[in-house]
Amino acid sequence: MRKIPNYDLYGESARPPWFDAFNFEWIAERSRPNDWHIAAHRHDALLQILYIRSGSGHVVIESEKHAFSPPCVVVLPAQTVHGFVFSPDIDGLVITAAQRALESISKAVSPGLLPVIQRAAVIPVRASTGDDTLMPLFSLLEQEYRGNARGHIAAGMSLMIALFVQVARLSDAAAMPATSAVADRRSGQIKRFRELVATHFREHRAVDFYAEKLGITTAQLSRICRDELGHSPMSLVNQHLIREAQRDLVYSGLTIKQIAHALGFEDAAYFSRYFRKQTGATPKEFQAAAHTDLSLN
Incomplete structure (x- = not known):
C-alpha cells in the first residue's frame, strides 16, 4: 500500500504531535531544490499558511487543484493532504506552526477564529491590503524566527493570532462571535x-x-x-x-x-x-x- 508522506516540514520526518514548532521560510528556499514541485503530503500536527505575492502555479488540496492568483493567502490546517507546483519566479513565504497551540490561544482570546484556523482555503488579497496589513506581520514573524531571541515562540504564536484575525477579515469572517x-x-x-x-x-x-x-x-x-x-x-x-x-x-x-x-x-x-x-x-x-x-x- 502506498501511503501519503507525513512530514514535519517537506522532506523531513514528522516530529511527535506535541512538538511546539514555529518556522518561517521563503517559498524558493525549499521549492527550488525540489525543481519547484512539492509532491502531495501532509503534516499531522502542523498548520501552514502561505502568502503568494507574485508568480504562478497551483496548490493541490486533497483532490482539487487551485491555481494561484497573486496576491493570495493559502491556509492548510494539520492533516490536510496538499502539494504544490510553483513557477521559478514565485515570490512568497510559508509559515509553519503547531495547530494545537494556535487553537488553544484562539479559544482563549477569540473562538470565532477557530473555523478559519481549521479550514483549508485559498483567499484572494488586494495588493494594498497585502502590502499595508499582512507584510508588516510577516516581517515581524520572520524577525522572531531568524532572531531566535528569548520567547520567540510565544511572540511568534501571538503574531500568528494577529495574522489570522486579518485572514478572517479577508474571508468575510469579520463578524466573529463574542467570547x-x-x-x-x-x-x-x-x-x-x-x-x-x-x-x-x-x-x-x-x-x-x-x-x-x-x-x-x-x-x-x-x-x-x-x-x-x-x-x-x-x-x-x-x-x-x-x-x-x-x-x-x-x-x-x-x-x-x-x-x-x-x-x-x-x-x-x-x-x-x-x-x-x-x-x-x-x-x-x-x-x-x-x-x-x-x-x-
Whole structure:
C-alpha cells in the first residue's frame, strides 16, 4: 500500500504531535531544490499558511487543484493532504506552526477564529491590503524566527493570532462571535464531534451514537451543527467518509474493492453506489478524472 508522506516540514520526518514548532521560510528556499514541485503530503500536527505575492502555479488540496492568483493567502490546517507546483519566479513565504497551540490561544482570546484556523482555503488579497496589513506581520514573524531571541515562540504564536484575525477579515469572517460561555461550549462540542467522526467513521455509526458520546441529544447536535457549520451531523460524517475515500482513490494505489473494505463497506458495489450518490461520479470515474486533473507534469 502506498501511503501519503507525513512530514514535519517537506522532506523531513514528522516530529511527535506535541512538538511546539514555529518556522518561517521563503517559498524558493525549499521549492527550488525540489525543481519547484512539492509532491502531495501532509503534516499531522502542523498548520501552514502561505502568502503568494507574485508568480504562478497551483496548490493541490486533497483532490482539487487551485491555481494561484497573486496576491493570495493559502491556509492548510494539520492533516490536510496538499502539494504544490510553483513557477521559478514565485515570490512568497510559508509559515509553519503547531495547530494545537494556535487553537488553544484562539479559544482563549477569540473562538470565532477557530473555523478559519481549521479550514483549508485559498483567499484572494488586494495588493494594498497585502502590502499595508499582512507584510508588516510577516516581517515581524520572520524577525522572531531568524532572531531566535528569548520567547520567540510565544511572540511568534501571538503574531500568528494577529495574522489570522486579518485572514478572517479577508474571508468575510469579520463578524466573529463574542467570547462567551455558549461560544466556548459550542466550539468545544464541534471540535469533539469532528474528533469522534475521525475515529469512528469506518463504523458507519448513526447520529445518536455521536450525540450520546457528546452527552447531548440528537436534536441538540443537529442544531449545533446547522447553526455553526451549516450542515447536518450526518452530512459531516458523509463528507469525512467521502474525503477519506477520495484520498485513497487518488493516492493509495489500492483497488476499489480494497478501499471499500478499508472504509467499512462489506460490498464494493454498495460503496460505489454510495460514492456516486454523494459525489455524482463512480469511484472509478472520480479516480480517472482526478489522476488526469492532478497530473503535475
